Amino acid sequence: MNRKKFAVVGICAVLVLTLGELTGIRSFVDQALRPNVERDAFGWLSGxxxxxxxxxxxxxxxxxxxxEPIDAVVDRVWKAIPGYNGREVDIESTFQKARLKPEGAEIEYLYKEIKPKVNLEDLGPHPIYxxxxxxxxxxxxxxxxxxxxxxPPMLDTLDRHRVKATFFFxxxxxxxxxxIAKEIQKRGHQLENHAxxxxxxxxxSDSLARLEISKTKEALKETLGVENRWFAPPSGDFxxxxxxxxxxxxxxxxxxxVDTIDWKKPPASEIVRRISEKVGPGxxxxxxxxxSSRDALEGMIQVVRGKGLRLGTVEQTLSSDRVELPQS
Known part of the structure; x- marks a missing residue:
């Protein structure tokens, strides 16, 4: 009788241990299949x-x-030079994105720009080169x-290379x-004032100079709906x-x-060479x-981009907004 009791007790103990092990396995499986809510860039080291x-x-x-941001300044030679935004890591946004990535994933840093203390508008009226x-x-x-x-062929070249220019009318x-002006506008280019x-x-005289500017400003508004912001004096005379x-x-x-001096009708190769020698950031x-410029335009685009520069409008180039180029 004692042997039977002992056997029953032993069987019960084995059953208890087996069920415990099965419960542990099931718990592990449930953990693995559960949505990965708490896993972050450190994998299983959550919490x-x-x-x-x-x-x-x-x-x-x-x-x-x-x-750090760079303030706008008035240079002795180049006159008004725009400022340039700085940047800092947006820590909260970067953290929230990184914590959801799998173990070992590289952190993708998100940024916000820092405005300069002195902007182009703070310098007063100066020419900008x-x-x-x-x-x-x-x-x-x-x-x-x-x-x-x-x-038309210049517009086609700009389209082909996805470049937006600024036309001063x-x-x-x-x-x-x-x-023709509406076609240039349709292609997405910036339109501005050339007297x-x-x-x-x-x-x-003051009155005639004022009229030269205002008449074109009004024409841009009436014909194209453009709010004029920039003025390029004819022949650079001012x-x-x-x-x-x-x-x-x-x-x-x-x-x-940089001037192409295209009105002298140089060969396209000479224009491209001149741009290659003189172009730089800004x-x-x-x-x-x-x-001449029609024939040189494609070569100019290639030269500028070959120097690691992005092509944009005058508005974009003179803004303080940052430009981050892909890392090579």
Missing amino acids: SQGEEALLGRIRREAEGLRR KGNPNKPMAAFMINVAWGNEYI DGSWLKKNPE YSHPNMSQL NQRTVDLAAEQGLKTVLWT SLILMHPTA
Whole structure:
């Protein structure tokens, strides 16, 4: 009898142990199949300890990734030079994204920009010849008062390379050629002011200079719905009074950094060579709708991009917004 009792007790003990093991296995399986809510960049090291370690790492590395903003200045040679935004890691957004990634995944840092203390608007009326030299961007500025036959192929080249330029319209040309102007606008380019009748602005009275600017500003608004912001004086002829009169109408006076000198009808190869030698971060590249620039445009695009610069409009190039190029 005692042996039977002993056997029953033994069998019960085995059953208890077996059920315990099965329960443990099932719990493990349930854990593995449960939605991966608490796993983060540290894998199974979840919970407050793992998240604190991840957050601490992000904060440490954020210090080395910070870039200070650069204030706008008035340079002795280049006159007004725009500022350039800095950047800092958006720690909270970076952490929230990183904690959901699998074990061993690289942290993707998210940034927010830091505005300079001094911006272009704070400098007062000064001519602008270039963007900030720390910004890896350049712009084509195309002054239009003639050369209609060269505009379509230039637009096609810009389209093919996904480049947006800034066209400065002579107001009298705009009045005579609204359909061409609308086609340029349709292609997504920036449209700005090149006075009305291509005069030497420095030789005009205040009233005539003011009228040259205002008539084209009104034509841009009436014909194209454009709110004009920039003024390029014809032939680069201006004085401080010109800059002040443009500023009265809310316009900044912009010149150029690099000139194609395409009006002298050089071969395309000479234009490309000149751009290659002189273009750099912040460059504004002047051209007109000419046969020379038409033929050189593709080569110019390749040269600028080959120097690690992004091509954009004058507005984009002279803004303080950061440009982050892909790491090579």
